[in-house]
Amino acid sequence: MRLNKYIAHHSSYSRREADKAIQDGYVRINGEIVDNPATQVVEGEDIVYVSGKQITTRDKYTVIVYNKPKGELVTKSDPRGRKTIYDSLEKKYKHFVPIGRLDFATEGLLLLTDASKVASALMNSNLERVYKVKIKGPITKEMEDAMMNGLELSDATAGGHSHSKITSMTFSPFIGYKIHKSEQNYSVLKIAIAEGQNREIRRFFAHFGAEVADLKRVSFAEIELNNLPTGKVRFLSRSEYSALYTFMKEVKKKEKERAK
Structure with missing residues (x-):
């Protein structure tokens, strides 16, 4: 795990605060000062200190x-x-x-x-994630085919954030889906997927020209x-x-x- 991520995960430091502490020379790994936030830390083996205080991991978790x-x-x-x-x-x-x-x-x-x-x-x-989705427009046969069989896009920028570096994306077949309403103005459905890719659902429907109007995750496993x-x-x-x-x-x- 990257050093800055390790510190942010196991302390009250944000990632940016961890970066600054590392670059300012306040971080030691196994007694040695480290100034590169990308330095790899092996959990359970490496000992990390920030400003003289040890960053500890816990077996118990919440x-x-x-x-x-x-x-x-x-x-x-x-x-x-x-x-x-x-x-x-x-x-x-x-x-x-x-x-x-x-x-x-x-x-x-x-x-x-x-x-x-x-x-x-x-x-x-690949645990199941279930979402309630509202899209603009009807649910088409092409959408259903892709939900059942998966989809590979060389250009998956539609539906993504304007600053996202992700351009292509492969969508596995959905675990399942249920259509509650499909009309010209908007449609509502519940879907179950086994992935958590960046804006995956928005990109999926955007490929078919359908904007996601509302998206809500209702369960995880x-x-x-x-x-x-x-x-x-x-x-x-x-x-x-x-x-x-x-x-x-x-x-x-x-x-x-x-x-x-």
Whole structure:
């Protein structure tokens, strides 16, 4: 893991604050001053200090569910002064890492954790993510074919952010979808996907000339948004933690097998 990311994941430092601390010479790895934010850190082996205080990882972890409203960025700080999720979250969650991202105009279930290993495992998983989607225009046969069979785009810039460096994208077949309404003016459907690519859903429908008017994530694996009010936080239930512990055990098992 990159040094600046490691510090941001395991402390109250933002990524930019971590960069400055590193560049100013306040960071040591195994006793040696390091001034490159991209230096790789091996969790469990390397010992990192910032201003003389050791950055520690924890075996125990906490995961929270945040019902993100529209109009908040999933980042620790924004140079343009726009509102971020950390402006709304309590200070005790400042060091929590978002598991994946929801864009500025997307709302719904966002998971955050105090353990980078959990964040990485969930972000890189193929666990089911379910969204409610409202698009402008009807749902076409071409859209349904792509949802069922997947889609590969050499130009996936439509629907992406204007500053995004991503130009091409491959969409795996959706796990499932259900059409609630399909009309000339707008359509509503629920979709289940197993990926978390950058603006994936907006790019998918934009390819067919359909703008996503509303997008809300309602579940991630066994974790449901349910009736959590917008802008509020809850901890995982016992059953949700149990499912997560089982998942993390499988991740650890596979890592050990690959290391053999």
